Amino acid sequence: MDKKSPIRRFKSFRWEETEVLAYKEEGSAPFKAITRQTLFRDPDLKCELRYFEVSPGGYSTLERHEHMHAVLILRGRGECLVGGQVRAVDTNDLVTIEHWTWHQFRAGPDAPLGFLCMVNAERDKASLPTDVERKALESDPKVAAFLKGA
Amino acid sequence: MDKKSPIRRFKSFRWEETEVLAYKEEGSAPFKAITRQTLFRDPDLKCELRYFEVSPGGYSTLERHEHMHAVLILRGRGECLVGGQVRAVDTNDLVTIEHWTWHQFRAGPDAPLGFLCMVNAERDKASLPTDVERKALESDPKVAAFLKGA
Numbered sequence: 631m632d633k634k635s636p637i638r639r640f641k642s643f644r645w646e647e648t649e650v651l652a653y654k655e656e657g658s659a660p661f662k663a664i665t666r667q668t669l670f671r672d673p674d675l676k677c678e679l680r681y682f683e684v685s686p687g688g689y690s691t692l693e694r695h696e697h698m699h700a701v702l703i704l705r706g707r708g709e710c711l712v713g714g715q716v717r718a719v720d721t722n723d724l725v726t727i728e729h730w731t732w733h734q735f736r737a738g739p740d741a742p743l744g745f746l747c748m749v750n751a752e753r754d755k756a757s758l759p760t761d762v763e764r765k766a767l768e769s770d771p772k773v774a775a776f777l778k779g780a
Numbered sequence: 781m782d783k784k785s786p787i788r789r790f791k792s793f794r795w796e797e798t799e800v801l802a803y804k805e806e807g808s809a810p811f812k813a814i815t816r817q818t819l820f821r822d823p824d825l826k827c828e829l830r831y832f833e834v835s836p837g838g839y840s841t842l843e844r845h846e847h848m849h850a851v852l853i854l855r856g857r858g859e860c861l862v863g864g865q866v867r868a869v870d871t872n873d874l875v876t877i878e879h880w881t882w883h884q885f886r887a888g889p890d891a892p893l894g895f896l897c898m899v900n901a902e903r904d905k906a907s908l909p910t911d912v913e914r915k916a917l918e919s920d921p922k923v924a925a926f927l928k929g930a
Contacts, residue, residue, distance in 0.1 A: 636862040636881075640853075640872035648874075669874055670850035676900045677827030679850055700820035700829055702896070703790075704872075712786040722790035722854075724798075724819055731786075746852070748898060750826045 643683060643705055643744055645669065653682065654691065659758055663688025663737075671751070678751050683744040684708065684737040692734040692764075692777065697753035699727035705744030708737040709776060714767070716776045719743070732759065732767060736779065793833060793855060793894055795819065803832065804841065809908055813838025813887075821901070828901050833894040834858065834887040842884040842914075842927065847903035849877035855894030858887040859926060864917070866926045869893070882909065882917060886929065 638646040645667065653664040663685035670679040681704065684690060692711070707720045711734045712727055719725060719735075725745075727733045737743035759767065768774040788796040795817065803814040813835035820829040831854065834840060842861070857870045861884045862877055869875060869885075875895075877883045887893035909917065918924040 636865070636876050636878075637860075637867050637869065638874040638876075640870070640874070643872075645872075645874055669852065670876070670898060672848060672850075672876075674848045674879060674900075675827065675850060675898070677825065677898060679852070679898055698822060698824045700822075700825060702819065702829070715786070717787050719787065720790070722793075722795075724788040724790070724795055726786050726788075726820070726822075728786075729824060746896075748820060748825070748827060748829055750824075 643681075645681075659691040659693065659756075661689060661691045664690055669746070676751055677748050680747045680749070681744060682735070682747060683742055684735055685742055686737050686739055687779075688743075689736040689779065690734055691756065691758070692732060692767075693756035693758055694730050694732045695754050695756045696729050697750050698729055699725070699733070700748040701725035701727065702746045703743065704746050706737065706741040708735060708741070708743035710735045711767075711773060711776050714770060714773060716772050732763075734777070736776065793831075795831075809841040809843065809906075811839060811841045814840055819896070826901055827898050830897050830899070831894060832885075832897060833892055834885055835892055836887050836889055837929075838893075839886040839929065840884055841906065841908070842882060842917075843906035843908055844880050844882045845904050845906045846879050847900050848879055849875070849883070850898040851875035851877065852896045853893065854896050856887065856891040858885060858891070858893035860885045861917075861923060861926050864920060864923060866922050882913075884927070886926065 651666045667681045801816045817831045
């Protein structure tokens, strides 16, 4: 990041000097219609602040990991799965995702879902559910409908 | 923070289960018309995310410190001093405040200025300018006008 410019201007959910990246490497995990921008990453900061944007109908990967997520919805609305619960989320709501908690974000059919995510700079990689773990989650009909995108 | 509720709802720039606090202890430093809410603080997170809101005509303390600030303007507009430069800031702009850089935020006369600030959980205390340091800053007429609130 360019240390010479203290201000990076916002325009239409993009920021100056900030690249719009693929969410993850294609084929590495299931996801759909989601991008990633790293807003702050610096050797002097012990966390990173990222902005993820899910297009209408898109979703992040269903995953869990040791590290915590601290999320603020910056744009639009949608639903998230946190542990065993599906919750509606709207602009500026806060979401705490504790360690080893299954989570996934989905945009609604008619609005994008953009969110800030603060994480420790040093963190573990995410785990995907095994078939057994996915079936356990799907035993709740509300969770099953969410995971299907129904 | 209540670990049982993964979602804290937003309403009018306040959040559920999140106290609106004084910016600093009264009399500890110069500031005007500013509040503080800690959105995320957790032993498992190495940074905190705070929301500061400056009312029209208000300002944060002019200060500097070892630790960095990573700022996203969440509401309204205003001006900030970062080092020797006065810059207009608007909603969703990003501001990077490097270590030991003088900084102050001011809301405009007609709008609040609300901003997210990410900082390391372990950090040093802020220093206020000495008379000599303030005079050096004021040697630039634009900075002098900003500091006066003109």
